Amino acid sequence: MSEELISKKELLDLTGISYGQLYRWKRKSLIPEQWFIRKSSFTGQETFFPREKILQRIDRILNMKEDLSLDDLADVFSPNPGEVSLSVEELLERNIVTSTSLNLYLETVNITDQPILGFEKILVVYALDLLLLSGDISLEEGRLLVRTLDKYFPGKTGRECAVGLTRKMGVPVFFLVPGDGGMFVDDETRTVAKLSMARCTEELKLRMGGSEG
Structure with a gap:
């Protein structure tokens, strides 16, 4: 396309x-x-x-x-996530993600302690949070999203790729595709949701920078 x-x-x-x-x-x-x-x-x-x-x-x-200065804006739009990391407590205290999404992520990847999460993992939780809050996906589909991103997304942070959800005969399928272009599916498959991960990276940087103090 x-x-x-x-x-x-x-x-x-x-x-x-x-x-x-x-x-x-x-x-x-x-x-x-x-x-x-x-x-x-x-x-x-x-x-x-x-x-x-x-x-x-x-x-x-x-x-x-x-x-924001132009230099600060350049950092927001940069594909480089930087060396940012936050604890579970900090993510909740600063309202970056909801406890529902964070707990679902930790359960799905089988983390039982209170870890420090790097930017890439926080971005996965943020994408999950957006789709859950929009009502586009269920909790079970959220687990599928986390497993998909946990397996295929590492190393792609900031690049122009999109994560989306299709359903066919009630069966959900998540996909990760390069770029923000469209994807052709058959007439019986419905595209339920689609997120630009590069755009999510920009938004998350703003939330993490603007929610301090």
Whole structure:
């Protein structure tokens, strides 16, 4: 499935940002280099962007730049999770995830003590929390999600991959696919939920940074 593109001129007109802002954000790594796509047009070479991704990113930058410096924003959007780790108590005290999701995660991966969790494991709990709170998945499906991510997600933190849930004849199947593009399934299979793990990484960084003190 090909991604819908937007031209640079249309992007600047639609968002009201300037050419200078766009390229400053690129230099600061707020907008990935690979989103600047050079294509031939009737006027010669023109720059295009993945429409949905760039519009979402610019909207987030504009809404957050009053509270965060460009360097702080670059850290939020960076695929590198950093060396962040929190205890179970800290995750609950700072309302980063709910106790239901955290306990379900710990039970599923068979952790019985009170561990310190690194960013990648916290991200799995956060994705589980989002899907449980949305009502898209059941507790039993939550366990399946944890087992799927625990097996296949390590090392992919921050990369553009999506986790989703399909159901066919009532049977749930979780999938992990590269990128944020669509996935073709047969007519009898229903896509119930889909999460961008890169977007979850950004949101979790903000929650972990903004919920202190």
